[in-house]
Amino acid sequence: MKALKKDEAVSIRKAIAEDSEAMWKIDQTCFVQEIAFAKEVFLYHLTVKKNPAFVAMDDDKSVGFVIADRHDLETGLIITIDVLADYRRSGVGSRLMDAAENILKENGFSFILLQTPIDNWGAINFYVGRGYRKLGMLEGYYGKNKDAFLYGKEIMEKS
Ligand SMILES: CC(C)(COP(=O)(O)OP(=O)(O)OC[C@H]1O[C@@H](n2cnc3c(N)ncnc32)[C@H](O)[C@@H]1OP(=O)(O)O)[C@@H](O)C(=O)NCCC(=O)NCCS
Secondary structure, three states: OOOOOHHHHEEEEEOOHHHHHHHHHHHHHHOOOOOOOOHHHHHHHHHHOOOOEEEEEEOOEEEEEEEEEEOOOOEEEEEEEEEOHHHOOOOHHHHHHHHHHHHHHHOOOOEEEEEEEOOOHHHHHHHHHOOOEEEEEEOOOOOOOOOEEEEEEEOOOOO
């Protein structure tokens, strides 16, 4: 029998509060301490803010996630998207972003903003490939001498 490709074995579902620990662990593998989110941040997004979030599951193992949020009445925000290194470049990140963008669209947002470290070329290529364009630089966004680029994308045509 033909073995499943990695992305075919991975399913995407809505995140629940119990996913917060696994999300934090994935984030710890993706970012240095200065940039990684504290553990409580994940629970806050899922339970207090009740933000839309999705996890990528390989069986019962969490291998990636995305968290969205609201910036203002018309603009949604991607808080972060992380995929475990072993699962990258097989479409998992794209499926997570599809889920996040679709729910922001369903919730009536017409534009999406996100930030990324200016040297995070992998993520920048990923976002640009999805139609995000650079809107500016946020100096010191991640701390002293750690700047971010602000990217944005229209997701709904204005009527
Ligand atoms: C950015 C990230 C979420 C992408 O996830 P992924 O599952 O690898 O993404 P996909 O496989 O869906 O990639 C889709 C396309 O994006 C582009 N892309 C993704 N990662 C890339 C990289 N490292 N370098 C260049 N292009 C990249 C490619 O065009 C890719 O298509 P291809 O593989 O057919 O060439 C993942 O690299 C990640 O978790 N990085 C660490 C955490 C992070 O930086 N998150 C962003 C926070 S701002």
